[in-house]
Amino acid sequence: MPSADPSTQPLKSAEELAQSRRRFPGESPQYRAARNALLKEEIELRRHIERVAAQRRALPPGGEIPEDYRFESESGPATLSQMFGEHDTLVTYNWMFGPKRQRSCPMCTSFLSALDGEMADILQRVAFAVIARSPVERLTAFKRERGWRHLRLYSSGGNTFNRDYADEDPDSGDNAGFNVFVRSNGIVRHFWGDEMGPETADPGQDPRGAPDAMPLWTVLDMTPGGRGTDWYPKLEYGAQSKTGT
Structure with missing residues (x-):
């Protein structure tokens, strides 16, 4: 018989799961009691993260993109729909490295360095584009400086993508953030965007x-x-x- 769907099985209480049998050298009873109480909250947090992810996946269709934005990539012009490649999902990250910045945002740089190491795995599931308003030559020069190997960079200096999807005013600076797009039957729609800001x-x-x-x-x-x-x-x-x- 096929096994039951795990998502339909009743969950044990977090308090029951949190009665850890692990013990670390020299720990006190007070430490173990506090650690198990924390473990209960960690289990609840994990479950809440999954509930939020499920709610995100269940979003109704987002808006159709107003235009097939044209970018400059490392290998030449590319439209947003072309960024999908063989995938039906495209994740974009807006990099705070616009033409008014002398150097890249350090926080974005730290994050992109971590993403570069994960990118070969990420690209097995979805397409991923890193977007900034500086000329693509400037973006690729910084990529070489940092030793990034897998990030796919695109300049949005000639379109309104950052304004439309990163809530960015070109005259006031850059905004970082994620957006996710989906493609179905030749139509590209916005799926989800990062809206947690200041x-x-x-x-x-x-x-x-x-x-x-x-x-x-x-x-x-x-x-x-x-x-x-x-x-x-x-x-x-x-x-x-x-x-x-």
Whole structure:
């Protein structure tokens, strides 16, 4: 007989699952009680993340793109529909490296460096495009400088994509953010866009999505010091970092 669909099976309570049998050397009963209480919340968080992901997947069809935007890629002109390649889903990331910036946003650079390492795997499932308004030659020069191998870069300097899908005013600067597009029967529609910006941030926190896509923050959130408030990612460290950029 076929096995039952796991999604229809009743879930054990998080409190029941959180009674961990693991013990670390030297831990106290107080530590174990607090750790199991935290484990319960971690299980609830995992479940909430899955509920949000399921709700996202169930969104009704988004708006059809107003035009098939034309970009400049590393290999020549490319339209948004061409970015899909063989896939029916396209993820775009708006990179804060517009023509008015002297250097790339350090936070975007940190994130894109992590994505470059994951990109070969990501591209098995979806297409992925990194978009910025600087000329493509400037984007590819920075790509070579950082040693990125897998990111596919596109210049949106000649279209209104950033204004339409990143809520960006070309005269005031750049906005980072994700968008997801789907293609069906030759029609490209917007599926989902990142809408958690400064106006949704909680007191004392930088704007962030949920879940946070940056591995940097995911790792630091597991530490006693957390993300910290007295530092910011830099483009260079050590002897190379003389300007604090």
